[in-house]
Amino acid sequence: MVGAGISGLGAAHRLRGAGHQVDLIDRAAVPGGRCGPGILCGRAIMVGGRLIGAKYTALRDFLTELGPFPLEPAWMRLTHLIDGDLVALDHRDPASTLRYLVGAGAAAPDVVKFSYLSRRAQDEPGLLAPGYFSKLAGLGDRKPLTDHFDPVIARKLLAPMTIWMHGAEPDEVHLGSFGMVLSTIIDEFEQLTDGIQPVVAQLARRGVALRTGTTVSRVLVRNGRVRGLTLSEGGGPAVDRHYDAVVLALPAVVASELTTDEFPALAKLLAQVRYLPAAAAVVEYDREVFPPGVGGISLDNGPCRMAGAYGVERRNTVRYTFSGRAARPLPTAAVLDTWLGRTERLLADSFGLGALRRRGVVRRGWAAGYCAYLPFHLEFTTKLRHELAACGRLSLAGDFLLGTSLEACFRSGVAAAEAVTTELS
Numbered sequence: 001m002v003g004a005g006i007s008g009l010g011a012a013h014r015l016r017g018a019g020h021q022v023d024l025i026d027r028a029a030v031p032g033g034r035c036g037p038g039i040l041c042g043r044a045i046m047v048g049g050r051l052i053g054a055k056y057t058a059l060r061d062f063l064t065e066l067g068p069f070p071l072e073p074a075w076m077r078l079t080h081l082i083d084g085d086l087v088a089l090d091h092r093d094p095a096s097t098l099r100y101l102v103g104a105g106a107a108a109p110d111v112v113k114f115s116y117l118s119r120r121a122q123d124e125p126g127l128l129a130p131g132y133f134s135k136l137a138g139l140g141d142r143k144p145l146t147d148h149f150d151p152v153i154a155r156k157l158l159a160p161m162t163i164w165m166h167g168a169e170p171d172e173v174h175l176g177s178f179g180m181v182l183s184t185i186i187d188e189f190e191q192l193t194d195g196i197q198p199v200v201a202q203l204a205r206r207g208v209a210l211r212t213g214t215t216v217s218r219v220l221v222r223n224g225r226v227r228g229l230t231l232s233e234g235g236g237p238a239v240d241r242h243y244d245a246v247v248l249a250l251p252a253v254v255a256s257e258l259t260t261d262e263f264p265a266l267a268k269l270l271a272q273v274r275y276l277p278a279a280a281a282v283v284e285y286d287r288e289v290f291p292p293g294v295g296g297i298s299l300d301n302g303p304c305r306m307a308g309a310y311g312v313e314r315r316n317t318v319r320y321t322f323s324g325r326a327a328r329p330l331p332t333a334a335v336l337d338t339w340l341g342r343t344e345r346l347l348a349d350s351f352g353l354g355a356l357r358r359r360g361v362v363r364r365g366w367a368a369g370y371c372a373y374l375p376f377h378l379e380f381t382t383k384l385r386h387e388l389a390a391c392g393r394l395s396l397a398g399d400f401l402l403g404t405s406l407e408a409c410f411r412s413g414v415a416a417a418e419a420v421t422t423e424l425s
């Protein structure tokens with residue numbers, strides 16, 4: 001197993017459950033991948049993916065079975081800063097959102113279209129799977145999302161959504177994956193009170209061998225079958241290690257690099273998937289930042305497009321996300337600090353606070369932070385399955401398969417483990 005993010009945890013758990021010996025390999029010293037585990041002022045946090053929706057059933061079952069691990073409510077009403085005005089748009093009150101759009105001059109047929117798609121998405125599981133939105137992809141994925149909606153809707157409503165889910169502007173994503181965004185955004189969220197670390201520790205107690213600080217450079221193949229990995233432990237020399245099968249639970253761009261020598265056609269396909277950078281910081285302050293009833297703020301321009309209270313219980317802690325065009329390329333630590341300072345001043349001005357005093361800060365950046373997908377996603381996965389069928393005992397998991405959410409990643413890991421188990425039996 002390569003990659004100890006949520007996809008890898010799903011795969012490792014299922015493989016172990018099927019009775020296999022599992023090495024869970026990760027180049028980072030601390031497992032958890034883009035969940036971005038860290039410690040802030042003595043408490044566990046996740047700088048990256050942390051929100052667990054009510055629809056995240058597979059992940060929730062896993063957490064219950066392995067734990068249980070305490071969850072705390074995490075999502076509150078978001079206020080939007082649009083053209084300098086604070087606007088409260090609540091997904092639980094779609095009528096007010098539609099009224100706001102019409103009042104802002106959005107074309108009525110497009111408001112109706114948006115409203116219809118939102119209703120269709122309500123019952124969807126938030127995954128990139130065959131269904132209504134994959135059919136829409138066939139009709140509409142030749143053009144970006146912005147070509148399907150009035151610019152007022154695109155800027156005021158779609159942008160905060162696509163930025164939140166993909167770190168992408170609405171002209172960088174397509175209709176086919178928009179159902180996943182809509183379905184996810186209207187969910188209700190919780191988060192792991194103690195972060196992802198206890199989950200990984202429990203998996204290790206169940207017999208998954210964790211090999212952190214170990215970088216894999218290639219997949220080894222003999223007679224068309226995967227035979228192991230070339231890896232380097234703790235910065236040491238590259239060595240070959242034998243494995244009966246390999247699951248790569250990585251961003252597509254990394255899986256492409258590891259397979260390029262042995263499976264060039266697969267690697268070429270994987271390299272097409274677009275990734276966008278993301279940086280984030282979690283800061284604890286000497287007091288609460290948002291007024292009662294406001295859980296966070298979505299900003300309509302600049303590198304920071306989202307700043308939210310870390311949780312209902314932790315309102316003096318704010319998670320800032322830096323993504324979208326103005327946040328590219330991935331910032332250096334110095335640039336990130338400048339952006340952070342600017343956003344703190346903006347928050348202080350918007351909510352009439354004095355200078356905020358920091359108690360602690362944890363920062364992270366990912367070059368391949370968000371998967372922005374390809375148009376015609378199901379065609380891509382069909383081609384991928386075809387190529388993968390020629391790569392014996394290799395399986396893939398990650399955000400580029402079923403979706404970007406923790407649930408989608410977890411499910412992709414389970415599916416990858418099941419494919420390997422079938423092949424080995």
Ligand SMILES: Cc1cc2nc3c(=O)[nH]c(=O)nc-3n(C[C@H](O)[C@H](O)[C@H](O)COP(=O)(O)OP(=O)(O)OC[C@H]3O[C@@H](n4cnc5c(N)ncnc54)[C@H](O)[C@@H]3O)c2cc1C
Pocket residue numbers: 002003004005006007008025026027028031032033034035047048049050051052214215216217249250251254278279280321366369370397398399403404405406407409
């Ligand atoms: C800022 C941010 C906030 C997000 N918020 C949410 C959220 O609230 N809710 C939600 O559902 N989703 C969220 N997401 C999306 C979600 O977090 C990710 O899609 C998911 O965590 C990806 O998991 P993964 O296991 O597929 O990949 P990763 O977490 O990236 O795991 C891959 C692992 O592979 C390791 N690795 C890479 N290369 C090598 C190598 N050569 N050798 C060995 N190891 C290697 C990496 O160190 C990493 O640990 C967010 C994403 C970001 C960036």
